Amino acid sequence: xxxxxxxxxxxxxxxxxxxxxxxxxxxxxxxxxxxxxxxxxxxxxxxxxxxxxxxxxxxxxxxxxxxxxxxxxxxxxxxxxxxxxxxxxxxxxxxxxxxxxxxxxxxxxxxxxxxxxxxxxxxxxxxxxxxxxxxxxxxxxxxxxxxxxxxxxxxxxxxxxxxxxxxxxxxxxxxxxxxxxxxxxxxxxxxxxxxxxxxxxxxxxxxxxxxxxxxxxxxxxxxxxxxxxxxxxxxxxxxxxxxxxxxxxxxxxxxxxxxxxxxxxxxxxxxxxxxxxxxxxxxxxxxxxxxxxxxxxxxxxxxxxxxxxxxxxxxxxxxxxxxxxxxxxxxxxxxxxxxxxxxxxxxxxxxxxxxxxxxxxxxxxxxxxxxxxxxxxxxxxxxxxxxxxxxxxxxxxxxxxx
Amino acid sequence: xxxxxxxxxxxxxxxxxxxxxxxxxxxxxxxxxxxxxxxxxxxxxxxxxxxxxxxxxxxxxxxxxxxxxxxxxxxxxxxxxxxxxxxxxxxxxxxxxxxxxxxxxxxxxxxxxxxxxxxxxxxxxxxxxxxxxxxxxxxxxxxxxxxxxxxxxxxxxxxxxxxxxxxxxxxxxxxxxxxxxxxxxxxxxxxxxxxxxxxxxxxxxxxxxxxxxxxxxxxxxxxxxxxxxxxxxxxxxxxxxxxxxxxxxxxxxxxxxxxxxxxxxxxxxxxxxxxxxxxxxxxxxxxxxxxxxxx
Numbered sequence: 001x002x003x004x005x006x007x008x009x010x011x012x013x014x015x016x017x018x019x020x021x022x023x024x025x026x027x028x029x030x031x032x033x034x035x036x037x038x039x040x041x042x043x044x045x046x047x048x049x050x051x052x053x054x055x056x057x058x059x060x061x062x063x064x065x066x067x068x069x070x071x072x073x074x075x076x077x078x079x080x081x082x083x084x085x086x087x088x089x090x091x092x093x094x095x096x097x098x099x100x101x102x103x104x105x106x107x108x109x110x111x112x113x114x115x116x117x118x119x120x121x122x123x124x125x126x127x128x129x130x131x132x133x134x135x136x137x138x139x140x141x142x143x144x145x146x147x148x149x150x151x152x153x154x155x156x157x158x159x160x161x162x163x164x165x166x167x168x169x170x171x172x173x174x175x176x177x178x179x180x181x182x183x184x185x186x187x188x189x190x191x192x193x194x195x196x197x198x199x200x201x202x203x204x205x206x207x208x209x210x211x212x213x214x215x216x217x218x219x220x221x222x223x224x225x226x227x228x229x230x231x232x233x234x235x236x237x238x239x240x241x242x243x244x245x246x247x248x249x250x251x252x253x254x255x256x257x258x259x260x261x262x263x264x265x266x267x268x269x270x271x272x273x274x275x276x277x278x279x280x281x282x283x284x285x286x287x288x289x290x291x292x293x294x295x296x297x298x299x300x301x302x303x304x305x306x307x308x309x310x311x312x313x314x315x316x317x318x319x320x321x322x323x324x325x326x327x328x329x330x331x332x333x334x335x336x337x338x339x340x341x342x343x344x345x346x347x348x349x350x351x352x353x354x355x356x357x358x359x360x361x362x363x364x365x366x367x368x369x370x371x372x373x374x375x376x377x378x379x380x381x382x383x384x385x386x387x388x389x390x391x392x393x394x395x396x397x398x399x400x401x402x
Numbered sequence: 403x404x405x406x407x408x409x410x411x412x413x414x415x416x417x418x419x420x421x422x423x424x425x426x427x428x429x430x431x432x433x434x435x436x437x438x439x440x441x442x443x444x445x446x447x448x449x450x451x452x453x454x455x456x457x458x459x460x461x462x463x464x465x466x467x468x469x470x471x472x473x474x475x476x477x478x479x480x481x482x483x484x485x486x487x488x489x490x491x492x493x494x495x496x497x498x499x500x501x502x503x504x505x506x507x508x509x510x511x512x513x514x515x516x517x518x519x520x521x522x523x524x525x526x527x528x529x530x531x532x533x534x535x536x537x538x539x540x541x542x543x544x545x546x547x548x549x550x551x552x553x554x555x556x557x558x559x560x561x562x563x564x565x566x567x568x569x570x571x572x573x574x575x576x577x578x579x580x581x582x583x584x585x586x587x588x589x590x591x592x593x594x595x596x597x598x599x600x601x602x603x604x605x606x607x608x609x610x611x612x613x614x615x616x617x618x619x620x621x622x623x624x625x626x627x628x629x630x631x632x633x634x635x636x637x638x639x640x641x642x643x644x645x646x647x648x649x650x651x652x653x654x655x656x657x658x659x660x661x662x663x664x665x666x667x668x669x670x671x672x673x674x675x676x677x678x679x680x681x682x683x684x685x686x687x688x689x690x691x692x693x694x695x696x697x
Contacts, residue, residue: 022613022615022616022617022646022647023613023614023615023616023646023647023648023649023650023651024647024651025464025465025647025651025669026651026652029651029652029654030467030651030654033652033654033655033656034654034655035469035655035661035666036469036470036471037469037470037471037664038471038473039470039471039472039473039524040472040473040474040475041472041474041475041524041525041526041527042474042526042527042528042529043526043527043528043531043534043535043536043592044528044530044534079473081471085471086471087471087472087473090473351658352658353658353662354658354659354660354661354662354663355604355659355662355663356662356663356664358662377662379470379524379526379538379664380524380526380536380538380588382536383526383536389661390655
């Protein structure tokens with residue numbers, strides 16, 4: 001009898017233990033990992049993200065573009081989400097300014113980006129606060145036009161633009177007020193044909209080229225854009241009439257699709273060549289003389305879309321320095337590929353999205369050491385909507401320790 | 403196959419009962435002493451049994467979650483609508499009970515398969531062109547397999563041959579398996595007519611999306627009918643009232659396939675109404691006549 005009572009007590013105790021281990025709501029989990037798709041019920045709404053930043057309150061601010069009915073160019077769209085990914089606010093900026101371009105740069109509590117006047121195509125510098133209270137837009141001095149890409153280096157902006165009068169790719173250094181500190185233009189070549197893909201890029205009727213601009217460790221500036229009839233990586237000191245170095249592509253069919261200077265002449269990069277994609281997570285590039293990107297080899301990934309969009313993030317995960325490549329796959333997912341930064345060795349991969357198509361736009365490491373991926377999905381297979389995938393630190397650690 | 407297993411279990415239990423009876427064959431006592439001892443003996447009894455039946459489930463939302471974040475319309479318009487007590491599940495239970503003066507303490511480990519579903523709807527329309535309209539309807543069914551471990555206090559209300567009872571208790575459930583099935587249907591008016599479409603159903607394993615265990619309270623009633631051969635036929639109705647969340651808070655967005663179609667589980671408690679039919683066998687015997695509580 002005593003044995004039976006003991007068994008019963010043991011049973012009661014076991015059930016009590018199980019009951020005490022129930023699932024409790026934890027807001028931290030909702031911050032660490034979530035997926036959000038920002039939806040408008042308007043049939044014609046068409047927004048796309050360009051770049052995302054995390055705000056000091058843990059939320060997210062997204063610079064995007066929007067379709068305009070009265071202009072060939074894309075309008076400016078800004079969206080703010082809270083730290084849970086909930087929609088907070090959106091701004092559709094007046095159509096007088098169009099063509100927003102990355103980088104979306106945080107500077108003294110404001111977020112800066114470049115755009116252009118819808119009529120004159122003159123470059124403008126715009127900024128917005130973290131709560132999307134107000135957008136300020138001021139023209140850039142010096143008559144720079146058609147901004148294509150920007151970055152923030154040494155407390156100044158580096159801007160790549162296009163001068164369609166002189167058919168030049170123009171790289172400039174600007175202070176945060178839009179004043180020009182230095183500028184140099186390089187010919188894209190002559191003839192209507194060479195300009196056609198550039199104009200199609202701006203009015204989004206053709207391929208979106210991976211324009212980039214920045215500075216490397218040896219002090220040279222670089223831009224990834226059109227030069228001498230070819231989509232090339234050009235190194236310049238901004239004083240010489242000719243570039244210091246050029247890594248040529250294959251006219252508009254080959255070149256770099258993403259670039260991230262690591263140290264010295266070492267870059268994490270990816271390139272496209274007649275539709276094929278090659279990842280080069282650890283590649284020395286010559287910053288002088290003329291070389292060709294087609295000689296660089298790289299990991300060929302047939303799973304990627306033709307001339308896929310690629311984003312590269314340098315991150316530290318669990319004390320490990322890694323490179324995270326985010327790109328679009330043929331299966332319409334966002335592929336994340338993890339590489340060791342020091343060696344370029346492949347670590348693992350992760351794929352985001354299912355059923356509806358997904359495309360990557362931006363990837364950031366968050367303040368909680370997780371990862372946030374911003375992209376476009378097509379609800380019901382047809383309505384383009386901005387989405388955020390937030391991965392927790394634990395998910396990232398699991399990815400880099402495979 | 404299930405029926406065969408049930409028959410085999412009944413046979414084994416009956417065989418065990420016969421075996422016990424043979425061991426405990428009493429010696430001769432006088433009538434008065436026997437009667438007194440019988441009464442004392444009949445005050446307590448162990449019962450072992452098996453029952454099975456059907457159940458219906460109801461999900462109660464504690465906190466709603468959605469992957470879709472509306473920017474220009476009310477989130478309630480795309481909210482999930484739960485279809486409660488509509489999908490039939492099943493359960494099988496082994497019952498071990500100790501009877502003492504009309505009260506029973508019962509442990510009834512149960513394998514429970516429960517189902518619940520919800521729907522939500524999305525509409526995209528144009529202000530300018532009426533035909534520019536797409537409607538998308540999701541029907542999402544969850545199938546959960548739990549090992550339910552209830553501890554129950556029963557009270558026999560009255561009777562000999564027919565013995566109704568009431569019961570209350572507490573239970574904990576351990577998740578064994580979970581799947582989700584998503585069916586998307588819609589109407590696309592933009593195609594030039596009422597283009598009704600249905601996408602291929604998505605079936606995914608969803609064990610990680612649900613809590614490993616949850617608990618709740620239960621209550622119910624039932625009736626035992628003595629068949630006269632030491633076997634009681636049992637009809638049992640039970641309502642389980644979920645007290646804790648059945649969704650995994652950590653893995654809510656853990657399935658890329660579900661997140662991809664815009665689904666995230668709410669924080670939910672699950673109620674369950676079950677009806678079971680089974681049989682009970684006594685584990686203590688008095689005489690060669692298999693005399694038990696039911697005289």
